[in-house]
Amino acid sequence: MLMTNHKILLVDDDRDLLEMLLSIFQRAGYTNLLTASSGSEALRIWREAQPNLIVLDVMMPGMDGFSVLKEIRRTSRVPVLMLTARGEAEDRIEGLEIGADDYLAKPFLPKELLLRVGAILSRAYPKQNEMVELARSTVDMANAEVWKNGEKQTLTAKEMQLFEKLYQNAGRIVTTGILCETICGEFWQGYESTLYTHIRHLREKIEENPSKPISLITVKGLGYRLNLKEVSP
Numbered sequence: 001m002l003m004t005n006h007k008i009l010l011v012d013d014d015r016d017l018l019e020m021l022l023s024i025f026q027r028a029g030y031t032n033l034l035t036a037s038s039g040s041e042a043l044r045i046w047r048e049a050q051p052n053l054i055v056l057d058v059m060m061p062g063m064d065g066f067s068v069l070k071e072i073r074r075t076s077r078v079p080v081l082m083l084t085a086r087g088e089a090e091d092r093i094e095g096l097e098i099g100a101d102d103y104l105a106k107p108f109l110p111k112e113l114l115l116r117v118g119a120i121l122s123r124a125y126p127k128q129n130e131m132v133e134l135a136r137s138t139v140d141m142a143n144a145e146v147w148k149n150g151e152k153q154t155l156t157a158k159e160m161q162l163f164e165k166l167y168q169n170a171g172r173i174v175t176t177g178i179l180c181e182t183i184c185g186e187f188w189q190g191y192e193s194t195l196y197t198h199i200r201h202l203r204e205k206i207e208e209n210p211s212k213p214i215s216l217i218t219v220k221g222l223g224y225r226l227n228l229k230e231v232s233p
Contacts, residue, residue, distance in 0.1 A: 003121050004029040006052035011035075011042040011068070012083065013060040017106075021055065024110045039063025043071055050181060051078065053121060055113075058084035058095070066098060073099040077172045079124045081116060083108075125168055132167060133229040134215040136208035139163060146205045158183050159202045162195075166216070166226035175223040199224065 008030060012018045018035055025033055034049055036042040039060055046054065054072070058065035069080055082095040085106045095103050101120050104113060132139040137148040141164075144155040155163065165182045166174055176192060183198060184191045203210040217225045 007032040009034045009051040009054045012057040013037050028114050039068045042068050053079045055081045069098050075175050077169050079120045134206055135229050137206045153205045158198050170226050170228050173219050173222050173225050
């Protein structure tokens, strides 16, 4: 995916600043932009649209940015760049402790904002031309192939979609709902059994013993977690 195709949610209660943010990203070539002017609206759009990154204002009436981030971090590791007029160290620390990926104080230069967003996207969504090492197999992201015990298997489109989403959040829990939406779209309710089938098939390809998985782990009541191979120092 091109960096400028990532879905970005811009959140600020200042309408003029929100329009400026929208213009900055549009001029830089970003084509999939969403906006929200309050904390509650931001949470609604985040749940419905599942953006790839959120640029989140801190100082908003009602639900501020810190409260929004706390709610998001209960179930998601979507990258978040905090944006605020306050530059005090305490505020930066609070945002980072809650789980912000970066912090930019107003006023800011458009180029700095774009550079920081680009850096976050590059870290969170690495280019898919790499080999992903798991405990008992290797996944070729570019060709949607799995190598295990010297043998090659091809991932289906749905299996690849699942693996991409899990890999983007490697080491973290991805909820059942988000994975269902990944393969079934926003109206995914009732398709949990379809997800379980794809998970089982994916495990058969990447695990040595699919009935005792060590790479694609079930987190009971929440979802799944992908564990990458530990590299010895």
